[in-house]
Amino acid sequence: MTRPGSSGRFHGGISLLALAFLGLFLLYPLWFVLRSSVQDEAGAFTLAAYAQVLSSRYYVGSLGNSLAAGAMSMALASLIGVPLAFCLARLDVPGRPLLLALASVPIVLPSFVGAYALVLLFGHAGIVTAALRSMGIAAGSIYGMAGIVTVFTLTLYPYVLLPTLAGFRAVDASMEEAARNLGASRWHAFRTVLFPIVAPSVLAGALLVFIEALENFGVPAVLAEDRPFLALDIFKLFAGESDPNVAAAGALSVLLVGCTVVMLLLQRAYLAHRRFATNARRGAALIPVSRRWRLLATAFCWGVVLLSLLPFAAVVVISFQHFQGPVLSWQPGLGNYRNLLKGSYRPLANTLALASLAAVAATVLGAPVGYVLARQRSRVSAVLSIVATMPFAVSGTVLGIGLVIAFNDGWPVLTGGWLILVVAYVVRKLPLSVRSASAIVHQIDPALEEASISLGLSPTRTFLTLTVPLMLGGLAGGMVLVWVTATAEISSTIVLYSSRWTTMTVMMLQSLEGTAPGEAAAAASILILFTAAPLLLVYRLLRRQGGSLL
Amino acid sequence: MTAIRLDAVVRTFGSVRAVDAISATIAEGELFTLLGPSGCGKTTLLRMIAGFSDVESGSIWFGDQRIDQVPAHRRNVGMVFQSYAVFPNLTVEQNVAYGLRARRVSRRDIRDRVAEALALVQLPAHNTRWPHELSGGQLQRVAIARCLVIKPAVLLFDEPLSNLDAQLRMHMRVEIRRLQKSLGLTAIYVTHDQEEALAISDRIAVLRDGRIEQVGTPETIYRAPQTAFVAEFMGSTNIILGVAAGFDGSATTVAAGGAMFQVRGRAGAPGAKVLLSIRPETMRLAGCPDAGGPTLAVRLQLREFLGPLLRLHAALPDGTPIRVVTLGGQGAQPAADGTLNLIYDPGQIIAYPAP
Numbered sequence: 001m002t003r004p005g006s007s008g009r010f011h012g013g014i015s016l017l018a019l020a021f022l023g024l025f026l027l028y029p030l031w032f033v034l035r036s037s038v039q040d041e042a043g044a045f046t047l048a049a050y051a052q053v054l055s056s057r058y059y060v061g062s063l064g065n066s067l068a069a070g071a072m073s074m075a076l077a078s079l080i081g082v083p084l085a086f087c088l089a090r091l092d093v094p095g096r097p098l099l100l101a102l103a104s105v106p107i108v109l110p111s112f113v114g115a116y117a118l119v120l121l122f123g124h125a126g127i128v129t130a131a132l133r134s135m136g137i138a139a140g141s142i143y144g145m146a147g148i149v150t151v152f153t154l155t156l157y158p159y160v161l162l163p164t165l166a167g168f169r170a171v172d173a174s175m176e177e178a179a180r181n182l183g184a185s186r187w188h189a190f191r192t193v194l195f196p197i198v199a200p201s202v203l204a205g206a207l208l209v210f211i212e213a214l215e216n217f218g219v220p221a222v223l224a225e226d227r228p229f230l231a232l233d234i235f236k237l238f239a240g241e242s243d244p245n246v247a248a249a250g251a252l253s254v255l256l257v258g259c260t261v262v263m264l265l266l267q268r269a270y271l272a273h274r275r276f277a278t279n280a281r282r283g284a285a286l287i288p289v290s291r292r293w294r295l296l297a298t299a300f301c302w303g304v305v306l307l308s309l310l311p312f313a314a315v316v317v318i319s320f321q322h323f324q325g326p327v328l329s330w331q332p333g334l335g336n337y338r339n340l341l342k343g344s345y346r347p348l349a350n351t352l353a354l355a356s357l358a359a360v361a362a363t364v365l366g367a368p369v370g371y372v373l374a375r376q377r378s379r380v381s382a383v384l385s386i387v388a389t390m391p392f393a394v395s396g397t398v399l400g401i402g403l404v405i406a407f408n409d410g411w412p413v414l415t416g417g418w419l420i421l422v423v424a425y426v427v428r429k430l431p432l433s434v435r436s437a438s439a440i441v442h443q444i445d446p447a448l449e450e451a452s453i454s455l456g457l458s459p460t461r462t463f464l465t466l467t468v469p470l471m472l473g474g475l476a477g478g479m480v481l482v483w484v485t486a487t488a489e490i491s492s493t494i495v496l497y498s499s500r501w502t503t504m505t506v507m508m509l510q511s512l513e514g515t516a517p518g519e520a521a522a523a524a525s526i527l528i529l530f531t532a533a534p535l536l537l538v539y540r541l542l543r544r545q546g547g548s549l550l
Numbered sequence: 551m552t553a554i555r556l557d558a559v560v561r562t563f564g565s566v567r568a569v570d571a572i573s574a575t576i577a578e579g580e581l582f583t584l585l586g587p588s589g590c591g592k593t594t595l596l597r598m599i600a601g602f603s604d605v606e607s608g609s610i611w612f613g614d615q616r617i618d619q620v621p622a623h624r625r626n627v628g629m630v631f632q633s634y635a636v637f638p639n640l641t642v643e644q645n646v647a648y649g650l651r652a653r654r655v656s657r658r659d660i661r662d663r664v665a666e667a668l669a670l671v672q673l674p675a676h677n678t679r680w681p682h683e684l685s686g687g688q689l690q691r692v693a694i695a696r697c698l699v700i701k702p703a704v705l706l707f708d709e710p711l712s713n714l715d716a717q718l719r720m721h722m723r724v725e726i727r728r729l730q731k732s733l734g735l736t737a738i739y740v741t742h743d744q745e746e747a748l749a750i751s752d753r754i755a756v757l758r759d760g761r762i763e764q765v766g767t768p769e770t771i772y773r774a775p776q777t778a779f780v781a782e783f784m785g786s787t788n789i790i791l792g793v794a795a796g797f798d799g800s801a802t803t804v805a806a807g808g809a810m811f812q813v814r815g816r817a818g819a820p821g822a823k824v825l826l827s828i829r830p831e832t833m834r835l836a837g838c839p840d841a842g843g844p845t846l847a848v849r850l851q852l853r854e855f856l857g858p859l860l861r862l863h864a865a866l867p868d869g870t871p872i873r874v875v876t877l878g879g880q881g882a883q884p885a886a887d888g889t890l891n892l893i894y895d896p897g898q899i900i901a902y903p904a905p
């Protein structure tokens with residue numbers, strides 16, 4: 001459907017518009033980051049910043065720590081996610097639908113809130129630590145690598161679980177039966193038929209875990225203490241109180257984005273050649289197992305899912321307890337919330353307004369892009385597809401720095417206002433809305449649009465009067481997803497916010513440093529409420545779009 | 551009423567020449583069928599006419615207007631899709647009115663014309679039912695009414711009946727034919743079902759690998775296929791490889807399958823390889839009262855009783871399989887050694903030069 005005069009022009013127009021937006025607000029800022037890393041004060045080309053960074057033991061350690069945390073989280077998330085997916089797909093575990101819904105919650109919950117929960121429970125002044133200390137038991141430290149990897153694993157494992165589960169379900173029963181029929185044992189069939197089909201999904205999800213862990217700002221911000229971590233150091237170098245060094249921040253940013261881009265390219269290259277059996281006519285049947293195994297599987301599934309949600313639940317419970325200074329006294333009350341909001345409702349209102357604007361804008365931009373990507377195969381759409389997934393590979397902190405450098409002076413000046421936050425959110429969340437729109441469009445028979453065109457409506461009018469109404473239900477799901485994740489955004493917000501446009505996440509991070517754990521817990525609970533509740537509300541809608549959550 | 555002219559139209563996908571320089575003229579009011587095996591380019595050609603696929607070279611004309619550069623929504627074609635493509639978010643009435651709204655027809659006219667179109671396809675007027683409440687046959691009627699209502703220059707059908715069950719398929723094709731004739735619309739119909747093509751068409755074009763193999767009326771295509779491919783595709787004929795021998799002035803002797811066949815006319819120079827096409831229904835069992843002509847001894851291997859018909863699977867002396875269809879009432883008792891004698895008409899065997 002590429003007529004030069006009609007559909008082609010429509011698709012081309014949308015592609016160019018989207019490319020212009022991403023060019024201006026993603027590539028152009030990144031170009032500034034790159035430039036700042038290879039220029040000295042006079043503007044001459046130099047690699048001094050890289051030499052400085054790479055010869056510093058501290059920054060090499062920072063790179064090493066981040067990569068190690070990413071790799072370990074990836075391995076652990078797979079170790080949890082794959083068996084969990086298998087149990088949910090093939091074993092008779094009670095409460096599977098509920099389990100699945102709960103298991104997708106950690107993806108949208110702000111991971112640094114999980115980290116904070118750990119601090120609240122097991123930190124230096126943590127509740128559990130204090131209780132243990134009073135019993136004379138010395139608990140190990142949760143700060144540093146161990147705590148960070150724990151939080152990453154428990155919040156990111158759904159990235160492995162969801163695609164792997166979809167993979168297990170996409171294997172048509174007849175395929176496995178055929179293998180068994182040919183004389184393969186169950187284990188042999190798993191190894192030779194099932195696993196090769198599912199492996200690409202596992203790897204794709206695992207690499208996403210790596211990328212997310214690598215570029216995450218919030219979790220190390222809470223748990224690293226003085227240990228170097230890449231995203232954290234970039235921020236400190238750029239905006240630190242003590243001698244900011246933009247060139248070094250730029251060099252580290254380039255290294256970080258380089259790592260994530262390599263990972264994303266690996267993932268795409270690997271997936272491109274391995275797309276098996278995605279349309280099962282008949283899902284594989286549950287495997288009958290003995291009572292003991294069933295019990296074990298049930299304990300494992302519920303154990304993992306509840307464990308991953310436990311810290312969040314603990315924060316909510318604690319937020320309703322009374323604090324005397326930093327000391328918890330188990331008396332229920334709303335005092336923390338009163339103290340938190342006593343200052344002003346402004347951060348809460350900011351968060352809601354910014355997230356709503358971003359959700360609407362990302363959807364309005366993402367829906368046509370998702371449509372073009374689903375319907376058209378051309379060189380422009382191939383470029384668009386790559387550029388539209390790029391935000392995944394660009395850490396929020398780096399994007400924030402780029403936006404600040406690019407729009408600090410000259411025209412237009414955006415820094416310090418609300419618009420730059422919305423722009424950052426839209427850029428960062430665009431892949432989500434594009435993917436969810438694509439997923440819906442794939443379910444709309446292209447013949448419907450062709451029928452409309454041959455009945456006399458131009459492609460643009462057909463899109464507006466036929467396709468958009470057909471997409472609406474699904475778009476709402478994607479919109480909520482953007483809203484929820486924008487609400488929890490911290491890594492670019494921390495670079496871009498101004499005192500007038502402080503958000504809940506910033507406030508939460510600031511109150512961590514203060515001595516009012518009760519208020520931090522209240523802020524965390526509000527964030528949990530505003531992320532988990534909408535997700536569960538549209539959960540059914542999202543499931544129908546088949547894994548567009550990722 | 552519009553004639554359609556295709557002039558050397560080409561469309562390639564990578565190295566596949568899906569439509570390879572096809573030229574054809576379809577007369578006003580004619581129902582022209584594109585017939586051929588899967589992947590021969592039928593859909594691609596139809597979509598080029600509708601405007602959904604680029605024309606790489608060549609031209610397409612509606613009457614004396616060249617339309618291959620006109621955007622799809624200004625071509626005024628009615629297209630009926632295999633999947634019906636009835637808009638699920640609109641009622642039956644709104645579906646039919648869709649093209650009229652696009653043309654900014656007045657509200658009153660829309661109501662009248664929609665009712666008229668619904669009556670044509672025998673659906674109740676003022677139909678506010680939703681598509682998901684309709685059966686496949688009803689959906690197809692809605693799709694047809696939706697096309698007819700805009701008074702299209704041409705009607706295009708892409709395997710419109712393949713999602714219906716056998717009985718409904720038979721019924722709907724009669725209706726489509728009746729409507730097309732009574733409205734005098736020029737139509738192009740795509741199918742890979744040769745019986746459907748024979749039943750419905752004024753003319754048929756048999757396609758193979760993006761080229762037209764033969765164009766003609768259903769009778770010509772069936773009775774006088776110009777190539778072995780057409781013969782084989784139009785009804786499951788027996789194709790047997792043989793070598794031509796002597797020509798006695800009226801018939802050629804051909805050695806094929808370990809037997810000698812008489813073929814009317816000059817089938818080929820002596821020693822030339824030929825392909826013989828013998829339709830299963832042109833052979834009779836020896837011993838039938840009205841039978842006369844050369845005979846052929848075959849070994850019976852399997853009989854299928856099909857109600858009115860009896861299909862015999864047999865083998866020629868060298869083992870080449872051959873199928874015979876006779877009326878079900880005829881007893882086909884082979885001799886004790888399994889041999890069965892067949893009588894054929896030399897005039898019914900067509901010989902093609904072997905490739």
Ligand SMILES: Nc1ncnc2c1ncn2[C@@H]1O[C@H](COP(=O)(O)OP(=O)(O)OP(=O)(O)O)[C@@H](O)[C@H]1O
Nearest residue numbers: 563566568586587588589590591592593594595742
């Ligand atoms: N969009 C496309 N991209 C690549 N190749 C295509 C495309 N559309 C069609 N083809 C190829 O062009 C050839 C003709 O396809 P077409 O759909 O026209 O066949 P058809 O005759 O309609 O077959 P069927 O009876 O199966 O519907 C096939 O080889 C097909 O693989």
Ligand SMILES: [Mg+2]
Nearest residue numbers: 592593594708
């Ligand atoms: Mg087709």
